[in-house]
Amino acid sequence: xxxxxxxxxxxxxxxxxxxxxxxxxxxxxxxxxxxxxxxxxxxxxxxxxxxxxxxxxxxxxxxxxxxxxxxxxxxxxxxxxxxxxxxxxxxxxxxxxxxxxxxxxxxxxxxxxxxxxxxxx
Amino acid sequence: xxxxxxxxxxxxxxxxxxxxxxxxxxxxxxxxxxxxxxxxxxxxxxxxxxxxxxxxxxxxxxxxxxxxxxxxxxxxxxxxxxxxxxxxxxxxxxxxxxxxxxxxxxx
Numbered sequence: 001x002x003x004x005x006x007x008x009x010x011x012x013x014x015x016x017x018x019x020x021x022x023x024x025x026x027x028x029x030x031x032x033x034x035x036x037x038x039x040x041x042x043x044x045x046x047x048x049x050x051x052x053x054x055x056x057x058x059x060x061x062x063x064x065x066x067x068x069x070x071x072x073x074x075x076x077x078x079x080x081x082x083x084x085x086x087x088x089x090x091x092x093x094x095x096x097x098x099x100x101x102x103x104x105x106x107x108x109x110x111x112x113x114x115x116x117x118x119x120x121x
Numbered sequence: 122x123x124x125x126x127x128x129x130x131x132x133x134x135x136x137x138x139x140x141x142x143x144x145x146x147x148x149x150x151x152x153x154x155x156x157x158x159x160x161x162x163x164x165x166x167x168x169x170x171x172x173x174x175x176x177x178x179x180x181x182x183x184x185x186x187x188x189x190x191x192x193x194x195x196x197x198x199x200x201x202x203x204x205x206x207x208x209x210x211x212x213x214x215x216x217x218x219x220x221x222x223x224x225x226x227x228x
Contacts, residue, residue: 035217037165045157045165045208045219061216095164106212108155108170115164 002026002111004096009116012086020116022079022096027111030054030074033099035109036081038092038118048094049081052105063089086120093117123148123211127220133228140196142223144209149189153213156185156194159222160205168207169194199225 100107
């Protein structure tokens, strides 16, 4: 089954770190741009970070630059998001989502995982 | 960053109604706009991309139009399963920002 499944969320104290994972199944993971998108309780969607299909290009929203790090392991078909110096404002449901294929980093997000909740408290 | 403004933020409608949601971009984004549907506690689902292209498997009652800075999502005849939140996203320029969302509920 073509899917993405996130894990690694939980309750963490302010200032601490957490690593999220996103496991891909049944598609050519190593040919797609993958995004992290988050949604704070009761709020809209916020793009967080993107990594290119080969891991060579990484981009972040301003509010997480220097604190979050996106990476991928194409052999393990897994995406990661390292969250550091967490603040209450980082409390959200974190989704990974599949974007464009190959060098197209601007494709729509056509496959989403169910999300993993991060609570900073 | 490009700002996307959706209107209305909330919409009450009945089954069978024609519903239109607007998304306005703060800068020209060509046709690089996607629409997503999201139900409570679930992941978003891609409905429309490139402003007007229907994603595979999405019912034909959904349609999108527009280019430049103004875009619309139309549901031609609202069905019970369409009561949800809808968000636009621009993919023209990084960061790929989202609109604030429109919640469609039952009148």
